[in-house]
Amino acid sequence: MKHVQAPNLLINGRFLGRRATGVDRFAFETIRALDQLIEMRDPLVAGLRGEIVVPEAMASIANPFRHVSLRASGKGGGVRWEQLGLPQAARGRLLLNLCNSGPLMYRRQVTVLHDAAPTRVPDSYSRSFVAWYRLMAPQIGRVSQRVITVSEFSRREISDAYRIPHAKIGVVSESGEHMLRVQADEAAVAPKLNGRPFVLAVGSLNRHKNFQLVADAARQIGDAQFDIVVVGGGDARVYGTGKDALPAFVKHLGYVSDGELAALYRRAACFVYPSRYEGFGLPPVEALALGCPVIASRLPAVQEACGDAALYTSPDNPAELAQLLQQITADAALRARLRERGRARTEELTWRATAARLIEEISPWLM
Numbered sequence: 001m002k003h004v005q006a007p008n009l010l011i012n013g014r015f016l017g018r019r020a021t022g023v024d025r026f027a028f029e030t031i032r033a034l035d036q037l038i039e040m041r042d043p044l045v046a047g048l049r050g051e052i053v054v055p056e057a058m059a060s061i062a063n064p065f066r067h068v069s070l071r072a073s074g075k076g077g078g079v080r081w082e083q084l085g086l087p088q089a090a091r092g093r094l095l096l097n098l099c100n101s102g103p104l105m106y107r108r109q110v111t112v113l114h115d116a117a118p119t120r121v122p123d124s125y126s127r128s129f130v131a132w133y134r135l136m137a138p139q140i141g142r143v144s145q146r147v148i149t150v151s152e153f154s155r156r157e158i159s160d161a162y163r164i165p166h167a168k169i170g171v172v173s174e175s176g177e178h179m180l181r182v183q184a185d186e187a188a189v190a191p192k193l194n195g196r197p198f199v200l201a202v203g204s205l206n207r208h209k210n211f212q213l214v215a216d217a218a219r220q221i222g223d224a225q226f227d228i229v230v231v232g233g234g235d236a237r238v239y240g241t242g243k244d245a246l247p248a249f250v251k252h253l254g255y256v257s258d259g260e261l262a263a264l265y266r267r268a269a270c271f272v273y274p275s276r277y278e279g280f281g282l283p284p285v286e287a288l289a290l291g292c293p294v295i296a297s298r299l300p301a302v303q304e305a306c307g308d309a310a311l312y313t314s315p316d317n318p319a320e321l322a323q324l325l326q327q328i329t330a331d332a333a334l335r336a337r338l339r340e341r342g343r344a345r346t347e348e349l350t351w352r353a354t355a356a357r358l359i360e361e362i363s364p365w366l367m
Contacts, residue, residue, distance in 0.1 A: 007051035007069065008366055010090045012097040014082055017058050022282045023114050026150070026354075027098035029178050031068055033355035038067040044359055048366065053089045055081045079132075094145075094365050104139045110362045111140050112148045112172075115279025115301075116161035121208040137162040145365050148358065150174055153301040154279040170361040174280050174305070175349040176289035184266055185259030192253055193267070197329050198227040200268040200292070202283065210297070213274035215250075216318035217325060224249045226269065226329040231256045265290040269329045270338075273297060276315045281305045285349060288342035293335050295324050305349075309341035 011031065015024040031052070037045045050068040054061065059072035074085020079101075086095070087106040095102065095109040102111045118125050118133035141147055141164030148170045149155050159166045201214045218228055228250045256264070265271065271287035273296040281302035284294040294310035296302045303312065311328065313321045328334055
């Protein structure tokens with residue numbers, strides 16, 4: 001009988017049962033890239049035997065990976081499973097948590113903390129969520145063998161906010177190249193547009209995402225020669241009514257599919273990202289991957305992510321954003337330069353590089 005070696009890397013698979021967010025996207029794409037490294041027999045992953053562990057309630061889900069196995073173990077779900085069932089499933093082996101949380105009493109683990117947002121912008125979250133993170137994150141920092149984050153900015157923030165030694169925190173980047181696999185749904189998008197040039201923005205009820213800046217900039221522009229197309233949730237306090245209503249050239253499409261979003265990215269004159277706080281800034285990197293120029297808030301993490309491929313604005317200055325919107329929609333040469341810089345930046349930010357760097361970070365504990 002052929003002897004099969006036990007996995008030496010256990011991966012917290014709780015994210016597989018959730019509707020995908022930015023951190024869940026990071027987890028999925030990192031494991032997908034790791035799976036491909038194993039497929040190619042890259043020396044970096046020689047001897048690596050990975051296994052994703054999920055609650056027994058998720059036993060029926062299909063394994064989306066070829067070389068990273070999937071096992072269901074433990075009753076319950078959510079935080080309870082993560083704190084009780086997951087450590088029992090790990091049984092002393094190295095546990096990798098990719099989505100901000102892990103078991104508080106398990107020492108042989110590496111955890112990815114993406115940012116310090118619950119501490120820095122607590123108004124964007126529920127009180128219970130903020131209270132849990134203020135307890136959980138510092139404890140995770142104490143018990144984990146290594147903490148990983150996604151930018152040098154977040155490294156400083158996490159160290160300061162959660163009192164985790166700076167030297168204990170490693171950095172891996174993210175990528176937007178997964179958007180290249182999305183089939184753009186042009187047929188669904190075309191009837192929603194009127195043929196005018198447009199800039200794309202994502203409306204959000206989350207306060208620190210700061211869609212208010214886009215709304216205020218639109219009100220300053222007056223009779224624009226372009227539309228502002230907004231996807232996602234709408235907040236009446238931002239959109240306004242009566243004299244405070246947004247101009248007619250602001251078109252709200254509501255929620256769209258990934259295929260529709262990809263088509264909008266490809267058609268837009270630019271993408272606007274007005275956030276007040278980010279640990280990385282995945283949406284503008286996704287836009288760059290699809291050739292969409294970006295105007296983003298002048299935040300350290302977003303500047304790390306986008307480099308010289310984006311134009312930057314203050315998150316508190318609607319007049320500055322209004323000027324940039326008018327400039328980029330009128331200047332085809334500027335858009336072409338930004339698209340070229342975006343392509344170059346996309347080639348640097350790959351999920352393969354993320355997975356490779358992550359393996360380098362955790363390798364001392366994979367023995």
